[in-house]
Amino acid sequence: MSETAVIVLEELPPPPIDPEYADLGGISMVAKYGLKQSGKRPPVLDYARLLWQRRHFITGYATAKNRSLYSNARLGQLWQLLTPILNVAVYYFVFGILFTQSKGVPHFLLFLVIGVFLFNFLQTSMINGSRSISDQLVLIRALHFPRACLPMSSTIIQLQQLGFSMLMVIAVALGLGQWPTAKWLLVIPALILMSVFCTGVGMIVARMGSVLTDTAQLLPFLSRTWMYLCGVMYSLASVANKASVPHWVQLVLYYDPPALFITVVRNCMIKTPGASSYKTAADYNSALEAMHQPGAAWLWLIIWAAAAGIGGFVYFWKAEEQYGRG
Amino acid sequence: MADTPRVLPSQVLRAVQGKDGEHTYTEEELARLRAQILEERSKRRAEAATNPPTVIVDNLNIIYRIHGAGTGRGSATGALSRIISRRTAPTLKEVHAVRGITFVARRGESIGLIGRNGSGKSTTLAAIAGLLPPEKGGGVYTDGQPSLLGINAALMPDLTGERNVIVGCLAMGMSKAEANERYQGIVDFSRIEDTNPHAMSLPMKAYSSGMAARLRFAIAASREQDVLMIDEALATGDAKFQAQSEQRIRELRESAGTVFVVSHSMAAIRDTCDRAIWIEAGRILMDGDVDEVADSYEQWSKQG
Numbered sequence: 147m148s149e150t151a152v153i154v155l156e157e158l159p160p161p162p163i164d165p166e167y168a169d170l171g172g173i174s175m176v177a178k179y180g181l182k183q184s185g186k187r188p189p190v191l192d193y194a195r196l197l198w199q200r201r202h203f204i205t206g207y208a209t210a211k212n213r214s215l216y217s218n219a220r221l222g223q224l225w226q227l228l229t230p231i232l233n234v235a236v237y238y239f240v241f242g243i244l245f246t247q248s249k250g251v252p253h254f255l256l257f258l259v260i261g262v263f264l265f266n267f268l269q270t271s272m273i274n275g276s277r278s279i280s281d282q283l284v285l286i287r288a289l290h291f292p293r294a295c296l297p298m299s300s301t302i303i304q305l306q307q308l309g310f311s312m313l314m315v316i317a318v319a320l321g322l323g324q325w326p327t328a329k330w331l332l333v334i335p336a337l338i339l340m341s342v343f344c345t346g347v348g349m350i351v352a353r354m355g356s357v358l359t360d361t362a363q364l365l366p367f368l369s370r371t372w373m374y375l376c377g378v379m380y381s382l383a384s385v386a387n388k389a390s391v392p393h394w395v396q397l398v399l400y401y402d403p404p405a406l407f408i409t410v411v412r413n414c415m416i417k418t419p420g421a422s423s424y425k426t427a428a429d430y431n432s433a434l435e436a437m438h439q440p441g442a443a444w445l446w447l448i449i450w451a452a453a454a455g456i457g458g459f460v461y462f463w464k465a466e467e468q469y470g471r472g
Numbered sequence: 473m474a475d476t477p478r479v480l481p482s483q484v485l486r487a488v489q490g491k492d493g494e495h496t497y498t499e500e501e502l503a504r505l506r507a508q509i510l511e512e513r514s515k516r517r518a519e520a521a522t523n524p525p526t527v528i529v530d531n532l533n534i535i536y537r538i539h540g541a542g543t544g545r546g547s548a549t550g551a552l553s554r555i556i557s558r559r560t561a562p563t564l565k566e567v568h569a570v571r572g573i574t575f576v577a578r579r580g581e582s583i584g585l586i587g588r589n590g591s592g593k594s595t596t597l598a599a600i601a602g603l604l605p606p607e608k609g610g611g612v613y614t615d616g617q618p619s620l621l622g623i624n625a626a627l628m629p630d631l632t633g634e635r636n637v638i639v640g641c642l643a644m645g646m647s648k649a650e651a652n653e654r655y656q657g658i659v660d661f662s663r664i665e666d667t668n669p670h671a672m673s674l675p676m677k678a679y680s681s682g683m684a685a686r687l688r689f690a691i692a693a694s695r696e697q698d699v700l701m702i703d704e705a706l707a708t709g710d711a712k713f714q715a716q717s718e719q720r721i722r723e724l725r726e727s728a729g730t731v732f733v734v735s736h737s738m739a740a741i742r743d744t745c746d747r748a749i750w751i752e753a754g755r756i757l758m759d760g761d762v763d764e765v766a767d768s769y770e771q772w773s774k775q776g
Contacts, residue, residue: 153772155752161759164525164576172530172574172611179524181613185602203642210628210635217630217675285627287603288692290617291643470603 187466194459196292204295208302215303230311233266234259234318241379250432251381252418257436259318260415261378263311264408267304268344269369274300275348276355276362279469286470293469294462297352301345308337319415332414339451340407346451346458353462356469376405381436400440403450410447413439480718481509482739485763510763513746516580517761520746523579526699526730527600527618531610534570534595534754569595571754572610577699582721582731584741584762586769587751593734596751597701600732616698619644621688629677633664633687636676640691654694661720662690663713682709686717693720700724701732718744738766 167175188196197204216225237258251257278300279286279293286293312333319326355361377385382405386396399405418437424430440446484505487497497505570592577583585593598604599612601620606612627636637658641651664671664683676684686709692700702721709717721731721744735741741748741762748765750758758765 152775153768155757155772158757158768161575161749161756163574166525167528167574167576172528172613175525175576176528176530176613179615181525181528181615183602184600184612184614184618185605199645200642202648203639203645206642206648207628207639210631210639214630214632214635214675282628285643287598287601287620288627288688289619289640289643291645295643467602467605470598470601471605 185467185470187463190460190463193292193294193463193466197294197298200291200295203291204299205302207295208299208306211299212303212306226307226310227314229307230263230314233262234314237262237379250384250429251436252433253322253324253416256315256318256322256324256416257412258379259315260412261376261408263308263315264340264411265373265376265378265404266311267308267340268347268404269373270307271301271304271344271348272351272369273362273365274304276351276365278348278352279356280359280362283470293466294349294459297348297462298345300352301341301348304344305341312337315415324415324417327417329414333411336407336410336414336447339447342451342455343403343407344454346454346456349458349462350454353465356465372404375399376402376408378408381432382409383432383435383438387435397440400438401446403454406440406443406446406450409437409439410443413437479505480715480739480743481513482742484509485742513761517746520578520580523581524615525576525578526615527577528613529573529575529577529596529600530613532570532573532596532599532612533568533607533610534592534599534604535607536567536569536595538565538567569754570599573751573754573756575749575756575759577730577732579730580725581747582725582733582745584745584748584766585732585734585751586736586738586741586748586766587757591751592754593751594703595754597703597732597734600699601701614699618699618701619692619697620701621692621703627676627688627691630675632675633672633679636687637672637691641694644691644695646695658687658690658694661694661716662686663716682713685709686713689717689720693717693724696727697724697729699730699732701734703734704736707735707737714740738770742766 170178187193213223216222219225221228234255238255241258242254275297278296282296286296351361351365376382377399382399385391386399400409416437418433421427421430424433484502487502488506573592573596585596587593595604597620599606600614601618602612602614603620627640631639634655637655638651641654641658642648646654659665659672662683664679664687667683668674671679671683676687679687685707689702689709700721718740721733725731731744733741733744745762747760748758748762748769749756750765750769758768
């Protein structure tokens with residue numbers, strides 16, 4: 147029809163150049179119209195502001211994700227409650243009945259439940275955080291939003307789960323005859339600080355997970371090791387207070403962020419019975435030691451939360467333009 | 473939007489060339505339609521030429537660096553022996569996917585990118601979206617945030633269609649009220665409930681690829697985007713949806729956005745684009761009027 151001449155790629159004339167581009171050159175044309183380099187990350191404060199604008203996205207995404215979490219199971223949302231109940235049952239069976247860790251710990255079940263749930267919050271924040279970027283590449287590529295929304299909402303999902311778990315904690319406390327005191331209210335600021343801490347850690351592992359896919363494989367082992375070091379299901383004192391343990395190791399064990407969060411919350415909710423209810427003075431002593439809260443604990447909680455929160459945020463932001471690569 | 477079913481440029485062209493057996497137009501009518509289409513197009517292109525630019529691609533080079541290509545990559549023993557012998561990054565292959573592309577896109581333009589598989593079209597779009605960092609000495613500059621619609625199946629596969637719409641709108645920066653307000657429009661546009669009235673309450677992973685593509689396009693096109701890039705995203709939709717989404721692309725173009733379309737269907741390119749860029753082996757071969765470029769590409773493809 148139109149042309150019949152054979153097209154030889156090498157002989158095609160060079161494509162026409164935009165006259166203005168030919169005139170000004172790329173850089174000054176960009177400057178003239180105020181264009182921005184595509185995908186360049188904004189300054190950290192602007193980034194924080196952007197993030198605040200998308201707060202509805204963060205919470206909306208978390209809620210939707212949470213609802214879909216058990217959509218494959220017959221019992222559906224009931225699992226939100228069943229999961230913590232079964233967790234407690236398993237740990238109680240193993241550490242309360244099979245092993246005798248419960249000796250010398252006041253209200254062992256409550257002690258255990260607080261430790262398990264709080265650590266679980268950190269653990270799941272880490273594991274889901276590490277996948278939050280790599281699992282949502284389609285979303286990241288299709289729509290533009292500050293990427294920190296994803297690890298943040300993945301922590302919020304875990305926080306919603308923790309809410310159900312805390313209901314279990316309260317049920318266990320009431321079951322053991324521990325009546326609410328004003329001190330229980332301190333649990334709220336402690337959990338807020340812990341959420342900030344977990345969000346920060348979540349953002350750190352999210353960036354690592356987006357680059358190094360091995361992170362998601364490695365994290366369960368790391369976090370399990372960490373759990374056993376935190377006195378989740380035994381009294382930290384039974385390890386730390388041995389004569390062979392150097393002082394600095396003791397400090398590390400006590401001030402380790404998750405251990406400290408757990409200790410503080412335990413002290414808010416568990417009231418150690420008086421000396422008269424123990425058979426020997428040694429028993430009473432070990433009970434007190436099990437509940438030992440190191441000095442300046444609240445100050446350190448704030449320090450840990452701020453360090454992880456700010457550090458994680460900045461660390462995540464620094465790689466903002468790379469998350470779409472996959 | 474609901475004007476009389478309009479004749480698409482590609483249909484007219486086929487009829488003029490005598491490739492389309494069934495049509496009811498006379499020779500004169502066809503000639504008139506064709507002239508009208510060409511006139512409208514050149515008018516739009518002339519207008520767009522004076523508009524401010526939305527995308528400046530300035531000597532863009534993209535190099536993919538692929539780790540682990542070469543021997544022994546698959547087996548665990550291979551990986552282990554590599555670690556033991558401390559040969560880090562055994563084979564780092566570099567693929568120079570885009571080699572010095574330069575062009576300027578302006579408001580109101582719709583540009584089709586054509587070329588063979590692996591010629592660098594999708595890579596170019598990903599770079600415009602800011603997903604791939606360019607090599608030094610060049611760059612991509614945009615006005616506003618470009619959105620890229622790819623062929624992948626679902627936005628958030630385990631969430632229901634309903635949630636996908638709302639959360640997608642929130643992610644694009646709409647307020648809650650705005651998202652709820654636009655919801656019905658998006659669902660109506662996607663026509664997902666035509667075939668299954670309960671589709672919106674199903675998780676998106678249960679959708680067929682065509683349904684998912686429709687919903688995704690409806691979400692992304694619900695907002696006036698400065699730069700919308702569509703990478704074969706419409707290929708899975710049915711004929712009715714394709715016509716409808718092509719109409720939407722024309723509207724977006726008229727509302728002064730810039731639209732990029734990657735497609736292997738020359739008809740789709742001719743119907744939605746005024747300008748086409750032919751990319752081969754990471755370089756621009758032709759850049760100009762859509763008919764001119766598409767004709768040459770089709771002819772070259774037939775040469776074998």
